[in-house]
Amino acid sequence: MDSMQKSGFTVAFLILIIVFVKPGKAQNEAPAIPFNPKKYVAPKVSSSLAVDGHLNEKGWQKAAWTDRFVDIEGGEAPKPRYQTRVKMLWDDTYLYIAAQMEEPHVWATLKKRDAVIFHDNNFEVFVDPDGDTHQYYELEVNALGTFWDLMLTEPYRTGGKAIDSWDMRNLEIGIDIQGTLNNPTDTDSGWTVELAIPWKDLEEASADGERPEMGDQWRINFSRVEWKLESQDGEYHKVVDPETQEPLSEDNWVWSPQGVVNMHYPEMWGYIQFAGADGAAFEWNEEEDIKWYLRRLYYRQYRYKEDYGTFTSDPKLLESQLLAKELGLKEQFPKLTVANIHNSSHTFEIQLKEPESGCLWYIRENGRVWSTALQQ
Structure with a gap:
């Protein structure tokens, strides 16, 4: 509804x-789906989590999985080939995010921080604390645990700039691979990303410059970039278009569909509501x-x-x-x-x-x- x-x-x-x-329809086209963003209620935990990618603490057992990811365009777009889902928790120090990704070929190559991580298969987080669609955060992680953290002054389509020098100073990342990394000779089950993002790195862009309190709501979304791969000489390579010799376009799978192939429509992101230990019903504002x-x-x-x-x-x-x-x-x-x-x-x-x-x-x-x- x-x-x-x-x-x-x-x-x-x-x-x-x-x-x-100049800018016209191409930059500011209306999303092709109704406004119906996903919603999630995150329970609060009383003790910090070991960020190792295993998700075996009691806190994670209290958190529900999101709906499975869909194509970024939503609507009648094809369903993703592999499943992706997310959980969220929080405490007084961190926003915790866990993503489980089904993947028969776990692959990653980039090892330098702030490289363009979506050139690998990756998991992405987008957070807009005050919901004004400006001054929001992006984090991208691959299966090696290499990450790109940046702040956007505003969406690219209206002239926004990416501030690569902005850093999540105490970010914690845990990766668990269910299979092997970069090994085309076997079939993997998938990989898990566990994140602990400090409020100190997010609160500056909130409405009052503070970390959230119970009942507060922020805008958030998640994306998974998936390239089509093939094995050559014992290594993974991106499948290329035989005519152009360029890699085939990547797939973009998301939690809350955008209605356009562009994650930088913060108005279409989902909502996270911060709740107590026992959770709560989502309350529409x-x-x-x-x-x-x-x-x-x-x-x-x-x-x-x-x-x-x-x-x-x-x-x-x-x-x-x-x-x-x-x-x-x-x-x-x-x-x-x-x-x-x-x-x-x-x-x-x-x-x-x-x-x-x-x-x-x-x-x-x-x-x-x-x-x-x-x-x-």
Whole structure:
């Protein structure tokens, strides 16, 4: 079911318009699937875990496995050839993540930190603590335990930069291989990655600059990159296209589908809710409905720009009244009105007034979403 379940909220609209020269549909296309991100409730553990990849502590027994990974595009895309699933836990020091990957040919070559790890088969973690889609973290690990940790200022599609010099200073990684590594003469069962990511390395990008408390929710997603391999002279090699002699495209399998072949759509990531030792039911935060409403208007702005060469200040031209049907709501939203218009060279800003939450919500052409308190 689509998580946009609220029947309506009071809105007023402000769009700051510009003439934008380039990015278009290719960079900001709307995902091709409904907004229905995965959700996970992570129990809290009272004692630290031995990060060795074996997952035999009692804490891991309390944590449920996620749904099996799907193709990054979701929808009717082919199912992954091999299964992948994840568990999560937390304590006052670490976010713990465990991934179990079915794999008949465990293979890894890269040994240098901050190499482009997705050139090997890998497991990837994406974390956006405050859910504004900017200043988020990425971690990639291969079966050798080699990793690439980086921070993104914003998604690449809006000009974001990867900060490779940002480091997870006390990251712990445990790898367990069910079989052998880099041995084409046998068939393996798979490999497990266990991670302990320090809150000290994540809290800077949270809403208040602090580690989470019980009940808090962060955005998170996971990806598995899988290359097609063949054996030559006792070694694994990527299968190549006979016409181009380039490796065949990799598969991208994820926990929460993106609806587009791009992990850098943080608005499509799943949610982790931090719970006590006994867990809890996931509680949907209705502010996420507001964010998604803004996001649909954002996509429509780029669609309009693709068609007409400019953004618009007229909400009617964004077909805002059609959004209720698109989002599966029972009623149309109240009529949107333009409160004010400001012009600049290459930006737009949409503001949405929502008295029920007591906030004024914003989204800009770079996709960042945030709110401020309404003035009394």
